[in-house]
Each structure stands twice: as C-alpha cells, then as structure tokens.
Amino acid sequence: MTAKGDNKKPGKGKTIDQQYFEEARGWDSDAIAKTKQSERRAWRVAGVAVTVAILEAIGISSVLPLKTVEPFVIRVDNNTGLTDVVSTLKEKDEGVKATAQEALNKYWLAQYIRHREGYLWDTRDYDREMVGLLSAPTIQQQYAEYTDPRKNPQAPIVVYGQNSEVETKVKAISMLNTGEELEGETRYTALVRYTKQVRRAGEFSPITHWAATITFAYRNEPMRLDDRTKNPLGFQVISYRNDQEAGGL
Numbered sequence: 001m002t003a004k005g006d007n008k009k010p011g012k013g014k015t016i017d018q019q020y021f022e023e024a025r026g027w028d029s030d031a032i033a034k035t036k037q038s039e040r041r042a043w044r045v046a047g048v049a050v051t052v053a054i055l056e057a058i059g060i061s062s063v064l065p066l067k068t069v070e071p072f073v074i075r076v077d078n079n080t081g082l083t084d085v086v087s088t089l090k091e092k093d094e095g096v097k098a099t100a101q102e103a104l105n106k107y108w109l110a111q112y113i114r115h116r117e118g119y120l121w122d123t124r125d126y127d128r129e130m131v132g133l134l135s136a137p138t139i140q141q142q143y144a145e146y147t148d149p150r151k152n153p154q155a156p157i158v159v160y161g162q163n164s165e166v167e168t169k170v171k172a173i174s175m176l177n178t179g180e181e182l183e184g185e186t187r188y189t190a191l192v193r194y195t196k197q198v199r200r201a202g203e204f205s206p207i208t209h210w211a212a213t214i215t216f217a218y219r220n221e222p223m224r225l226d227d228r229t230k231n232p233l234g235f236q237v238i239s240y241r242n243d244q245e246a247g248g249l
Helices: 016-066 093-117 121-133 137-147 156-160 225-230
Strands: 073-076 083-086 164-175 180-182 185-200 208-218 235-244
Touching: 093 121, 093 164, 093 185, 093 208, 093 235, 121 137, 121 156, 121 225, 137 235, 156 164
Parallel strands: none
Antiparallel strands: 073 083, 164 185, 180 185, 185 208, 208 235
C-alpha cells in the first residue's frame, strides 16, 4: 500500500513562491530600467537647456555693444522758464576722456564764478587772489580795477562792506564749443547761468539771474608752488562777459 503525502517529484515545475519571487525581481528590474531611462532623458533635456542658455548669453553679449541707452534729464528753471540738460559721466571707454575734460571745465568755471561774483568780507582777499590766479593778464587788470575802491566807487568792498554777503549758485553750464585752436592753444567758450542773492543782517534781497559768457584755456606757464596747488592745471580766463538775464528780478 502506498502512503499518501504532499511530496512532489523532483523537477516537476516550480512552486508558487519561487515563481512569485522571480516575477517580483523582474518588476524591480523593469522599474530600475525605467528610472535610469528617465534620468538619461532628464539629463539630455537639461543639457539642451544649458546649451541654449549659453548661446543666448553669447548672442546678447555680442549685441549689447551695438545698442546703448544714455539717460538724461531736462531741467526747467521755475523762475525764467529756461531749460538745460543735466548730464552724467559716461562709462564708455571712448567717451571717458572727452567727458572728463568737460567735467574739469565745468568745475573750474563754477569756481571762477563763485570767487568772482560772490562776496564775503572774511574771504575777500582770498577770492581776489583766486580770480587773479584763474585769469589771464588782461582779465586780471580789468578785475583789479573793478575791485579797487580808489578807481571804482561801486567796488564790492564799498557796496557790501563788512555786514553783507553775496551768495552765488550755478544753475547750468553749457559748453558753446568743444575747443578750437587759436594762437597755438586750445580755447573753450561756455555759458554759465547762475543766481545771486545779497544778504544783509538777516535780510534777503530778491534773487537775480545772470549769464556769464567765458572763454578760457589751460596754459602751462611758470607758477609758484603755492599758486600751482591752487590752480594745478593752469586754468586761465581769456574773455569774460556778465549779463543779467531778462527773466531775473
């Protein structure tokens, strides 16, 4: 009599558990393969995006030098209605030299107006000295006669005395030329618009508006060391005309 049991003959097929685990391993392999495939696809897309970004950056950088925007401000004087353009220093290499020269010109012009047209008892001698250093000999002589009370009864020291002050404020400086060669030197002409106000013992007179037309040059002439420190570039006013503007009070 043969005994009944659960034993199976060897080699007769796989058990359910073995088949399940083999299929599970197949699922894992498929998942890993799909993940790697997705990663490769993502890296390819990222590489293409980076390449496009680099090409765009190169294209933009090559076009930028061809197109520039230079902002400027137009200023309107509330009293006279006159307009002028407020400029800024350019950062382009080709414009730095010319713009720096214009900035220097305007600096010395503003200094000249302040020393010549302003007045303060405590600085009167220094102002006269500075006007002399910044003026050519003919202008020096004219200014000396204007400020000498023995020759001019309307000299500033007579009109204003010790208790008055004349305050000047430059509104705008317009270069009328960029330099022309005359008599072996480069000469510039500018129009300087400014205001003057007289103060007397706490009282303020009405503000007046003025326009000075100034021709000047830079001259490398012998100068004392002390004078050179005050006028290092040899700025010299060659012609000076000062007129009160019609719009001023």
